[in-house]
Amino acid sequence: MKKTTAPAPRLLIALAVIALAFLLLPLIGLLAETPWSSLPALLTSPAAAEALRLSIVTSLFAAFFATLLGVPLAWVLARKDFPGQRLVRGIVLLPLVLPPVVGGVTLLTAFGRRGLIGQYLYGWFGIQLPFSTAGVVIAATFVAMPFLVITVEGALRSIDTRYEQAARTLGARPRTVLFRITLPLISASLVAGIVLAWARALGEFGATITFAGNFPGVTQTLPLAVYSALEVSRDEAIALSLVLLAISLTVLVSLRGRFLGGRS
Amino acid sequence: MNPAVLAALVFPLALTACTNNDDATRAITVSAAASLTDAFTEIGAEFTQRNPGTDIRFNFAGSSTLAEQINSGAPVDVFAAASTTAMDRAADALDEPVSFAANSLAIAVPRGNPANIEALSDLTDPNVTIVVCNAPVPCGEAADELFEKNELRVTPASLEPDVRAVLTKVIADEADAGIVYRTDIAAAEQQIDSIDIPDTDNVRTIYPIATTTEAPGQAQAFVDFVLSDVGQDTLRKWGFTSP
Numbered sequence: 001m002k003k004t005t006a007p008a009p010r011l012l013i014a015l016a017v018i019a020l021a022f023l024l025l026p027l028i029g030l031l032a033e034t035p036w037s038s039l040p041a042l043l044t045s046p047a048a049a050e051a052l053r054l055s056i057v058t059s060l061f062a063a064f065f066a067t068l069l070g071v072p073l074a075w076v077l078a079r080k081d082f083p084g085q086r087l088v089r090g091i092v093l094l095p096l097v098l099p100p101v102v103g104g105v106t107l108l109t110a111f112g113r114r115g116l117i118g119q120y121l122y123g124w125f126g127i128q129l130p131f132s133t134a135g136v137v138i139a140a141t142f143v144a145m146p147f148l149v150i151t152v153e154g155a156l157r158s159i160d161t162r163y164e165q166a167a168r169t170l171g172a173r174p175r176t177v178l179f180r181i182t183l184p185l186i187s188a189s190l191v192a193g194i195v196l197a198w199a200r201a202l203g204e205f206g207a208t209i210t211f212a213g214n215f216p217g218v219t220q221t222l223p224l225a226v227y228s229a230l231e232v233s234r235d236e237a238i239a240l241s242l243v244l245l246a247i248s249l250t251v252l253v254s255l256r257g258r259f260l261g262g263r264s
Numbered sequence: 265m266n267p268a269v270l271a272a273l274v275f276p277l278a279l280t281a282c283t284n285n286d287d288a289t290r291a292i293t294v295s296a297a298a299s300l301t302d303a304f305t306e307i308g309a310e311f312t313q314r315n316p317g318t319d320i321r322f323n324f325a326g327s328s329t330l331a332e333q334i335n336s337g338a339p340v341d342v343f344a345a346a347s348t349t350a351m352d353r354a355a356d357a358l359d360e361p362v363s364f365a366a367n368s369l370a371i372a373v374p375r376g377n378p379a380n381i382e383a384l385s386d387l388t389d390p391n392v393t394i395v396v397c398n399a400p401v402p403c404g405e406a407a408d409e410l411f412e413k414n415e416l417r418v419t420p421a422s423l424e425p426d427v428r429a430v431l432t433k434v435i436a437d438e439a440d441a442g443i444v445y446r447t448d449i450a451a452a453e454q455q456i457d458s459i460d461i462p463d464t465d466n467v468r469t470i471y472p473i474a475t476t477t478e479a480p481g482q483a484q485a486f487v488d489f490v491l492s493d494v495g496q497d498t499l500r501k502w503g504f505t506s507p
Contacts, residue, residue, distance in 0.1 A: 114437045130438045131393060131421035213422025213433070214398065220423075227425065231328035231400035 027245065034242055035235040042239035050217050051225035052243065055202055058133060058221060062140035062201035063148075067194050069141075070148035075178075077149070078156035096146045103142055104210025111138060111211075135212035136219050140201035147200050151193030155186035192255050199251045203244060291319040292482050293339060295330040297346035297402065297471065298426035299367065302451045303502035304344065310498065311489050318482045326401040326426035328353065334476065341483035344473040344490070346427075346445075347402035351472045359479075361472035363507035364490050365499050368466045369403075369410055370449045371459040372434045372442045379440035381459055384410075387418050387441060395430050395439040398423040402469060403430070407443040410467045431456070445469075447503035470507050 035042070042048065076082075077089060095103055111118040111129045121127040129135040163185065167177045183190065205223040212219040214228065222244055229237040296304045301324045308320040323330065323340070327350035334340050334354040343358060345351040351361050373381055379392050387394055396418075397404030404423065411418050421439065424430045430442040435455045449458040473490055475483040489495050496506075 108436060108438065112436060112438050128393065130433075131395075209425070213395065214424065215420065215422050218421075228398055228400075228423070230332055231326065231398065234332070 030238060030241060030245065033234075034238055038235060039239055039242075042236050043243065045236075047216060047225065048236070048240060051220055051222045051240070054133070054136070054217065054220065055222040058136045058140055059198050059201035059204075061137045062144050062204075063194055063198035065137065065141045066145040066148045066197040066201070067190075070145045070193075070197070071152055071190070073145075074149045074152035074156060075182075078153045092149050093146050095143045100143055100204065100206025100208075101210050104139060104207035107139060107142060107207060107211040111135075130211055131213045131215065131219060133212075133218055136208055136221060139207040139211045140204045143204050143207055144197040144201040148193040148197040151189055151196060152186065155189030155193075156182070159185045195251055195255060199248055203248065290317060290480065290482055291321055292341040292480065292486060293321045293323060294342040294344065294486065295323045295325070295334065295338070295340045296342075296344040297327045297330070297350075298324050298428045299346050299403065299445045299447055300324070300344055300471070301428065303447070303499050303504065306502075307490060307495050307498050310494055311486055314489075315482070315485065318485070320486065324428075326397070327351075328400040328402070329425070330354075334358070340476055341479035342473065342475055342486055344471060345402065346471055347405060347469055348472055349405065350402050351474065357476055358474040359477060361474035362487070362491065363470050364473045364495075365471040365504040366507045367445045367447055367469050367471065367504055368463070369406055369443055369461055370446045371461065372431060372444045372449060372452070372456050373440065373459060374434055374437040375455065375457055377457050377459075378437070381441050383459065384414055384416060384461060384465060388416050390419065393421045393438070393440045394418060394442065395422045395424055395433045396420045396443045397427055397430055398425060401426055403427040403443070403445060406467045406469050410443065410461070410465075413467060414465050445503075450503035471504070 073092065077085070077092070082088075098106075108115060108118075108130065110116050111121070113119065113122045113128060113130065118129060121129065129138060159182070164177050164181050167181050168174075172180070203223060204221070205227065208219065208221060209224055209227070214220050214224050216225075220228065222240055226237050226240045226244070229240060294304065294308070301322075304322060304324075308322060312318060312320060323333075325333075327345040327347060330340075330343060331345065331350050331353040334343060334357050343351065343354060344364070346367070348361075351358070371381060371384070371387070373379070379386075379389075381387070381392065386392065396407040399405060399408055403426070410416075422433065424433065427444050427448055430439075430444055431448050431452055433439040434442040434444075435452065446460075449456070473487055475487055490499075
């Protein structure tokens with residue numbers, strides 16, 4: 001990281017302070033309104049515990065699927081030239097910028113009971129993904145995978161490919177090269193990508209409520225529980241928000257900006 | 265940042281801020297229950313036609329969300345809720361409410377009624393996918409009351425944030441049935457089928473309306489317009505009854 005000792009323009013510093021205050025104030029507001037005395041009771045209520053458990057299980061599954069499918073995709077994008085590559089990269093990044101609710105609608109058109117694939121899943125096997133915990137995992141994987149793909153692709157592009165070439169010339173098979181050379185070289189970025197994808201999955205709301213619905217114990221994850229609680233008890237909503245905030249902040253601080261350049 | 269660029273960014277903001285305070289075209293904000301979407305949109309158009317100086321901005325959502333927004337200080341001038349409990353939740357910020365309409369429930373099913381639902385009792389079948397509103401929302405409150413009144417054990421697949429979300433799930437054929445208002449059936453006739461619930465088994469909900477304590481005069485004018493013959497006729501047209 002490059003630091004400078006040159007004096008900074010005053011306007012720049014002033015705007016930077018405003019930017020930070022803008023991001024920080026809502027967090028301070030949340031902390032100020034947190035009902036600290038009743039916090040333990042609010043967080044250990046069966047509804048909160050159930051939402052937390054569901055959130056952790058579904059986000060871990062989503063991170064797993066995002067990794068299983070996202071790493072190969074990142075590898076292809078980084079190492080192969082093929083027509084329409086730019087378009088493919090655009091499609092991969094789309095869930096990052098798409099409003100999650102729109103993501104949920106597109107998932108319904110694909111995996112809903114009337115959807116392109118969903119109609120066969122339902123007609124042949126009786127599998128109904130909306131309103132199921134599997135539906136939550138699908139929605140979370142959809143929004144989380146791009147984080148993994150861009151982080152891993154960036155890392156794959158930045159490593160020295162001569163190590164891989166050397167292994168190849170020494171007779172290593174492509175699979176051996178991948179598992180013994182490539183993946184260890186990008187391990188730090190891979191971990192960062194997995195954690196980022198997991199954090200995004202944990203915070204997922206719009207696609208989930210649109211595609212998977214909202215039912216305690218089945219599809220009501222922590223963010224959905226916050227939204228539902230807001231209509232009954234503001235204190236409960238704030239307490240649950242605090243949990244999400246604490247987890248997310250811990251994750252981001254522990255990553256120390258590794259996701260930015262994808263360099264390990 | 266270049267001062268000219270800064271000015272270009274800030275100036276339009278300042279301009280919009282001014283229009284809000286401009287008395288020539290005053291805008292009032294009406295927070296209304298999701299079930300009022302069609303009727304109020306039409307009433308709003310009729311109101312602005314008769315009062316060219318006043319613009320109406322609608323904020324449609326679940327009544328409990330709207331009440332929560334008002335309690336948190338959202339700049340709202342009129343609140344029309346789908347239940348008295350939702351209205352009571354924001355009572356401190358409101359003037360005395362008046363009942364302006366009534367509604368009751370119906371079963372919405374996808375076109376062709378794929379699960380062959382004929383009556384309320386069919387909803388207890390565990391193989392039927394049912395969506396209802398979340399309990400704090402008036403339509404969820406009413407649905408719970410409906411199941412209780414008819415002694416039905418119904419396990420919904422999802423608790424939706426407002427009645428339009430329930431309807432959307434039925435229209436998309438993701439749910440076999442949804443508990444919605446009779447008025448929603450009228451509004452979505454082209455896209456769904458419905459099963460009526462006889463009045464003796466049904467639940468009736470009352471819609472109150474109130475101005476917020478700091479609302480301008482135009483807000484009261486809008487409330488009066490909703491209660492006038494024109495407003496009431498429009499509400500009838502969309503399936504509401506007298507309170």
